[in-house]
Amino acid sequence: MSIAETGEFGLIARIVARLDSGQGALLGPGDDAAVVAAPDGRMVASTDMLVEGRHFRRDWSGAADVGHRAAAANLADIVAMGAQPTALLVGLCVPTDLDVSWAEELAGGLSAEAGLVGASVVGGDMSASATLTVAVTALGDLRGAAPVLRSGAQPGDVVALAGRTGHAAAGYAVLSRGFRTPKAFVEAYRRPQVPYAAGTAAARLGATAMIDVSDGLLQDLGHVATASVVGIDVRREAFTVPEQMRDAASALGVDPYVWVLTGGDDHALVATFPPSVTLPENWRIIGAVHEGTGVTVDRREWQGGMGWDHFR
Template identity: 70%
Template sequence: MTVAQTGEFGLIERVTRRLAIPAQNGADADCLLGPGDDAAVVRAPDGRVVACTDVLVEGRHFRRDWSTATDVGHRAAAANLADIAAMGARPTALLIGFCTPRDLPVEWAEEFADGMAAEAALVGASVVGGDTVASPSLTIAVTALGDLQRREPVTRAGARPGDIVAMAGRLGWAAAGYTILSRGFRSPGALVNAFRRPEVPYAAGILAAELGATAMIDVSDGMLADVGHIAAASGVHIDLRRANFTLPRQMADSANALGVDPYEWIFTGGEDHALVATFPPDVMLGGEWAEIGVVRAGEGVTVDGTRWTRSAAGWDHFRQE
């Protein structure tokens, strides 16, 4: 059955049936009114709401022959939930804009909803509503909301000379997986699956805020590009230390087989959604946070004191194909 056969309201009914508000982690308390009315009602106990939006386009961000619908659902949710975590906030709700060709199988939409709901449940958030529309291409727009829990947001603009730079999560895995799939291969599975479903260190965002992080960002377009946003917003120079980045065996072996420098995946590859933050120099890092560099006076980003010139620093939708 296609979405044209089930109709708009039949599709909505099928999808919302799979988006039951989870009772764990307080998601049921955050959502006061879920799907089914003109709008949802979400609790905002802090009085401020953190909000972000991300768009996924078939052929640009995902391919149905590379990823299952459930994979795409996880990925769409993760891209937005990571941005909320990067502000030091707790994600509470997701809204979906689902633009689809009429011949899309209904089963694909249902499994996509399963992936969205499962990823949201990892942080105690819920999918509270959205919209559907017929479209020539499959395009998914997701908006995420979050709660600061009475903390100040951690922006990109607070890094200071003398701060340390730290990372939580992993880098290069999704970029390696993308390269492997692009070359027509399907293994190693750990790297391919990292492209299909990122593993985001959600809890590290709140921990960073509690530890006194001065700036933070989600690495979605490439480490050098995204850390460059912190450097530009804060008016500082950031120097990363290559020796502080672990090169997993699967990545090293795959890079050797494909003739790729694995550090290009680590420094310029995106979609892993690691978190990078700057902290006062006397902070005691905890959890997944590990030191990877230092903040200095000046501008721009370097690796071991040298500007990166081997390739673009990261992804730019309007400059790259």
């Protein structure tokens, strides 16, 4: 059945049936607006969108995969502020000949990813469009803590990473060449594995700055360096490139460190900490903050692109 056949309100009913309620939702879908708890008195908010042909392809990813990716991109922004995600709002623009089951599976993916952090999809809007677009707004609660900004890094801080980088970029590269393996990288591109708990943990540990790696490690660290008016140096030796990634890079004629240092969509978290902080095992030190500007690798300027730019 197509969306044109089921109609707007029939589609809404089908999507709502796929959603689970989280603890932060006092009133979910079904009224003019949702009601979300904000015990802290402050609400952290972020928005992002996925456009077919630009951010995803239906022949590469299933609808549930797109839902997971769309939710993860926004939830990662919330935890990168040190906040706890509470709710998602979803704007959906769809071609009228799209099968209803695709929209239902999308909703299932969105709801499942939100459920990983105890959040829920509480509402949204939809429209007919020639271009399939998923726009998500995420809300979060600081729970009494100060937000961790990009502007707090200080010379002498260490730079640490939670999560992985390069896996989604490797998956994108093999998909772009018409392959479907190695499966581990293709799945990493389809569904990011975000270290959600590491964000709030970093805030408690005293992180001075933090950002999620959505556009590439070097590029996103560049945002921290600019906001904090410091220089950041990354040590190449801090990264262990899996053998399977080396093999894939060799087959495609790519330096695997290009994926690791400039590839996006893994949504790892990178933060700066005072050197006195003892970091847990899921955070590994990859560099240092110093007086200066910009981002270097082994104290040298990186030769090549720094990461993703929508308009480049």
